[in-house]
Amino acid sequence: MSGPYVVRGSVSLPEAELMWRFSRSSGPGGQHVNTTDTQVELRFDLARTEALPEVWKARALERLAGRLTDGVVTVRSSAHRSQWRNREAAALRLAALLAEATAPPPRPRRPTRVPRGINERRLREKKQRSQTKRGRSPKSWD
Helix, strand or coil, X not given: CCCXXXXXXXXXXXXXXXXXXXECCCCCCCCHHXXXXXXXXXXXXXCCCCCCCHHHHHHHHHHCCCCCECCEEEEEECCXXXXXXXXXXXXXXXXXXXXXXXXXXXXXXXXXXXXXXXXXXXHHXXXXXXXXXXXXXXXXXX
16 A cells, blocks of 8 residues: 555544455456455544544534445445555545545635626616617617
8 A cells, every 4th residue: 555545734544444345346357357356445434533633523424424324434446457456546535535525614705796887887888789779670760
C-alpha cells in the first residue's frame, strides 16, 4: 500500500481501522479471474473512529446517513485486474468520500439588490424597443 490516505489537512485514515475483504470479481477475464480474489471491499467504522475530530465525525455521520450500515461506510472496487490496484482505488475513494462529507458547509449567500441605474436602463431599453415595434404597426399608415 502507498501509505496513509489523507482525508484533509493533517487527518488521515489509520490502517488499523480499515477492514479489508476480498472476493472474485465478476465479468470476463479468462482463467485468471476464476482463481484470484481481485475485488476489494473496504469498510471503515465511522461511528467508532478516533481518527476524525468530533465535529467532522458528526458532519460525516449526518451527510453519509444513507450510505451507512450500523455506522460503517463501505466502498467496493473491482475496476482493475490486480488486487493491489483495487485496494489503492478503494482507499482513495474512501478518503475522497470522507473529505467531501467532512467539508465545512458553504457560507450563506448574501442577497444583493439590483442597482437602480441598471433597472432604469433596462426599462428605458424596453420602452425604446416598444416604440420601434409600435412604429411598424399598420395603424400608422392610414
